[in-house]
Amino acid sequence: MADLPIIPILPAIRQGLAEHDNLVLQAEPGAGKSTAVPLELLKSPWLNGRKVLLLEPRRLAVKSIAYYLSEQLGETVGQRIGYQIRNERRVSRETQLEIVTEGILTRRLQQDPELSDVALVIFDEFHERSLHADLALSLCLDVQAALRDDLRLLVMSATIDLDAVQSLLAANGASVAQAQAPGRTYPVSEHYLPKPLASTHFREVLPALIQQIRQAWQETEKDILVFLAGQGEIRRVQERLEETPWSNTVMRPLYGALKPEEQELALVPDADGRRKVVLATNIAETSLTIDGISAVVDSGLSRKALYDVSSGMTALTTQRVSKASAEQRKGRAGRLAAGRAYRLWTESQQLQLADFDPPEIEQADLSAVCLELAIWGIHNPADLNWMTPPPKAHFDAAQALLMALDLLTDTGQATDWGRKAAEFGWSPRLAVMCLKAESVCDLSPNQAKTLATDLAAILSERDVLQTRDDADLVQRVLALQAYRQNRSSACQAYPVQRSAMEQALKNARSALKKLNESSPCQPLSLAMLQAECGKLVALAYPDRVAKRRGAKAARFQLSNGKGAVLAEFDPLAQQDWLAVAQLDGQRQDGRIYLAAPLDVADIETLFAEQIEERPYLGLNKSKGELAAVQQRWLHRLLLSEKPLKNPDPDTLQKALLALLAEDLSYLPWRENTQAWLKRVNWLAGFDSGHETPFPNFDQAWLKAHLDDWLAPYLNGVTTIKGLQSLDVLMLLQSQLTYEQQQVLAQQAPTHYTTPSGHRVRIDYSGASPKVSVILQEMFGELTSPRLAWGQVPLTFELLSPARRPIQVTSDLANFWQTSYFEVAKDMKGRYPKHRWPDKPLEEKPGRSVKSKPAQ
Known part of the structure; x- marks a missing residue:
């Protein structure tokens, strides 16, 4: 390890932790932070016989680092260097450095909040921002502030916002040092696709991916590392690659669920001297050392678990990697010498990638975190310092779930079941x-x-x-x-x-x-x-x-x-x-x-x-009638229902009103009722000049006020058929005072009387009231009458003798002076037996046919 780039700054790191409570270290890929720093700090006198805990985000990294460091010390794992992952622990009384996954630290904290045998906690690869890393760091900061002011924290990462992490580590008044180290990387050339792929679906990606792997194999001489989204993709790529022979080459998968001996085959040089094509998930981005890689082929995809708070379900989705992740992958090709990185996207797509992956805490199910906090004695996550606070909606949903599972009380404390569950x-x-x-x-x-x-x-x-x-x-x-x-x-x-x-x-x-x-x-x-x-x-x-x-x-x-x-x-x-x-x-x-x-x-x-029994009265759509049933519900799932015998008439009427509140079409909306409503609602759109506006009986008002205008008249009505006997017009008219009815008749009359004395119904369905009348009946009418307190002229649709529209106007005076003569000229040829006088205002209104000359 003597030639690692981080070696020159190890004294500064050691001094920084000797003089400060915490330290944040940014070390580029290949610097050696995961291996050299922990060993160096074991020499620190302030340990006073206590351990160093090194946290890694993955089980494979835990074991790989433990074996590597033990080998450096000429020891077996479990002596000075030990590790613990789920269901597996190798430590002894000699152990000074224990490497663990982040969830293991959380359990230690709950069992021993003082971490009595630990002097330093190192958070490695913190840029991955796993849920457990964020939680463990927040809990450690709480311990440091309240119980152990001598506990030291070291946060290490390849890509990290130094100032943001330093601010977090200093949140409780702790002193914080910074350190930075270059990486040991050689130049890595980037090779992009000439044009984007049609989609990110693996069927579309696979042919281009295989082509890039073959190109990398031909253009380089050592091992190749291929980054894929998941195990399924690894299996399919391996099958495709093995369909044809590869000279002196072996395919090696690498993912977390592999047996340790199979993982080891991917990490070390091939025993028979063959080239390796390592097919890996993002497990190979950080921490692990894979010897002999000279080229990286990056699919640009990774598998993410996204929590949907509205459904309480988590979906595994395949997503584009971030720029930071792509850089980590690329760096794997330049650890030993100049390398090449083949990217399965275009150079313009590279610019569109997100800078960083979002922290897991923003898109994960927080039920485990919520339970751990409750056991810690925290009911509101705001009581702790976080790099990224848990989203409130996610945390509230987690609390609700834990209460439903009997793991939390209604006030948010952990129950006995909850404490046992966390174990x-x-x-x-x-x-x-x-x-x-x-x-x-x-x-x-x-x-x-x-x-x-x-x-x-x-x-x-x-x-x-x-x-x-x-x-x-x-x-x-x-x-x-x-x-x-x-x-x-x-x-x-x-x-x-x-x-x-x-x-x-x-x-x-x-x-x-x-x-x-x-x-x-x-x-x-x-x-x-x-x-x-x-x-x-x-x-x-x-x-x-x-x-x-x-x-x-x-x-x-x-x-x-x-x-x-x-x-x-x-x-x-x-x-x-x-x-x-x-x-x-x-x-x-x-x-x-x-x-x-x-x-x-x-x-x-x-x-x-949890099962609720509810009477239900609603519409039986097949019969078009109300159905009265007793229902049994588990939350939002209907388990069963049976007919409800002799339902209460008042309950039936309430069901009718509930049905009408959703859909008023079950009422008998006769033509005269609809015409009256149009008049009222049209007039309500104008300012009357009075303090109290004219009422508006639109659909929203009718549904919201059913108890006022309809319910009092439903006595004895218990069926949809019974609704048909109601006089809806009379019920609505009763909502207007006598004065309002008079105003309605004056300002929005039902009919217009022509100069000939013919009453014509006014149509209020459009933006302006309109009447349709044969032109000759309007002779002598100088102007259009005005409605709505004089604000709107009545529109006339003037008809030919055949009752076809020939002109629409709301300005009769202008019509008689201008447009009439063009209309008359055209109409005379079509209807020569009808009157088209040159002076229409002097003509008697009425019949359009010319009078026969006297005998």
């Missing part, structure tokens, strides 16, 4: 499944606990089966039971994902010990699993109890009000009830990935205290 290291939902299994399963205590921990283990990691052709959790449990009994035969009977299955077994075994069970039960039968799995899943996911929508196969309604859908040919599609454990977070009809069958009787038992 599992799983999501609160899965912990509840394990803790309450005995109370809901018709099994022996050992059987119930075994089944619950098996289910939780399956749900806590990626799928234990290689294919997702069906969503049946029962099949996963059967596979896990078989694998536990005989690994070889289980792999023949099921498409087992070995690494995921091994991890699930390890997690289940650890959880079972927490439930005071030394060993799992014998395998349960298919019938037992089908009867019990759904109960346990529903216990953990009460908001995802699902009912099939009528006869529509594969479509379900969830108890949280959202829709969900199964693959068309999934065996579970014919089940009437499901308990859904995993589905994507789409706002409408999310895809169900894992579920178990459920019986409605079990729902009644599990949620007896």
